[in-house]
Amino acid sequence: EAQVTQNPRYLITVTGKKLTVTCSQNMNHEYMSWYRQDPGLGLRQIYYSMNVEVTDKGDVPEGYKVSRKEKRNFPLILESPSPNQTSLYFCASQRTNDYEQYFGPGTRLTVT
């Protein structure tokens, strides 16, 4: 089954404790993105990747890092999480720029 998976689905952590949210897709898609969703603000892009070893900042990259060492994986790293990073995070992938996006199930992160 074609899918995008994210782990963990739920995470409660404390300020400053490094964490990684994994994202994996099995569709051999080139493009992958990370978004955060906040009430009243909608979805905002954090980082995106057009292919292996090619990543760039989206609209709200501060406080986040990503890597794309393999085509299927695109982890999101929070080196020192802060409460303002409490949000619902989505990973997405697509074949190229002109195709629909497939979204992961979401990761609800709470930073206390």
Next chain:
Amino acid sequence: KNEVEQSPQNLTAQEGEFITINCSYSVGISALHWLQQHPGGGIVSLFMLSSGKKKHGRLIATINIQEKHSSLHITASHPRDSAVYICAVRSRYGGATNKLIFGTGTLLAVQP
């Protein structure tokens, strides 16, 4: 003013009603997406369109490029259609950035 505006923000309908959700945008685009998000659930791509009209089951999406406007119609609405519907556009001038600009969504509740 947001680059992508949706209306209404909230919509309550009775089962069986015909529903229309509108999306207006202010940038030149290469494609427009309609997404569906169920409460507590992930995001599913409903349509991607760059001109004309697309139909899938009881859902119809139209776009008028000249007027920078799109509509999502649901015929014979059902309580299982209750969800947040999100409009997103891909800027024509985004180059290879793969950037989607999202509306804040329309919360639809269909009552039996």
